[in-house]
Every structure is written in structure tokens, then in C-alpha cells.
Amino acid sequence: MCIGTPMRIVVANGAIAQCEGRGRSERVDLALVGDQPVGTWILAHAGSAVRTLTAAEAAATSAALDALEAAIAGEANFDAYFADLVDREPLLPAHLKGQQS
Numbered sequence: 703m704c705i706g707t708p709m710r711i712v713v714a715n716g717a718i719a720q721c722e723g724r725g726r727s728e729r730v731d732l733a734l735v736g737d738q739p740v741g742t743w744i745l746a747h748a749g750s751a752v753r754t755l756t757a758a759e760a761a762a763t764s765a766a767l768d769a770l771e772a773a774i775a776g777e778a779n780f781d782a783y784f785a786d787l788v789d790r791e792p793l794l795p796a797h798l799k800g801q802q803s
Contacts, residue, residue, distance in 0.1 A: 704747055704748075705767070705770075706747040707723055707767070708723050708745055708759070708763045709724075709746045709751075710723055711730075711739070711744065712740060716732075716737060717733055719744075719751070723746070728749070729749070730744065730746050730750065734752055734753075735751045735752070743756065765783045765785075
């Protein structure tokens with residue numbers, strides 16, 4: 703399984719950026735997303751930015767990674783990690799709404 707990490711660009715230098723996220727710092731290749739300004743959130747995997755993220759997407763992805771770490775540690779309650787999903791009815795994607803019976 704491939705897992706990307708949300709990181710924020712702290713130094714931009716053309717196609718390479720120094721990024722920080724989840725307690726670490728690394729150089730990331732921006733070739734797939736193009737030059738990005740300092741402060742941009744990206745999803746990094748294997749030293750490359752695979753897409754840009756909004757701040758909300760970065761926070762949600764980070765919370766999901768926290769939940770994964772909690773599950774590995776044996777925790778059983780994940781509501782705190784998915785606050786945006788608790789007490790919410792699931793929504794069908796637009797392309798499936800017409801197929802409901």
C-alpha cells in the first residue's frame with residue numbers, strides 16, 4: 703500500500719521544495735504539480751509531490767494517518783480522528799444518485 707503524507711512547502715526553489723509535515727522535513731520534487739509557492743500544502747510520496755491539497759484536505763489526511771497509528775497501537779475508538787464523519791449520513795456521489803431504488 704502506498705501512503706502519501708501531507709506536507710507544507712517552507713522553501714520553494716523551482717522544481718524542488720523543502721517541506722515539513724507530521725514532524726519531519728524533507729526535500730520534495732514538484733515535477734508532477736509544477737512550481738508552487740511557499741505555504742502550499744502537497745501530498746508527498748517517495749520524495750515527490752503527487753498533488754496539491756487544501757488546508758482542510760491536509761488536516762483530514764493527517765487525522766486519518768493519526769487514526770492509522772492509533773489502530774496499530776491498539777486503540778479502538780476512532781471518532782476523534784474523523785470528527786467530520788461522526789453523526790453524518792453518507793452521501794452518494796452525483797453519478798450514483800439517479801440509480802437509487
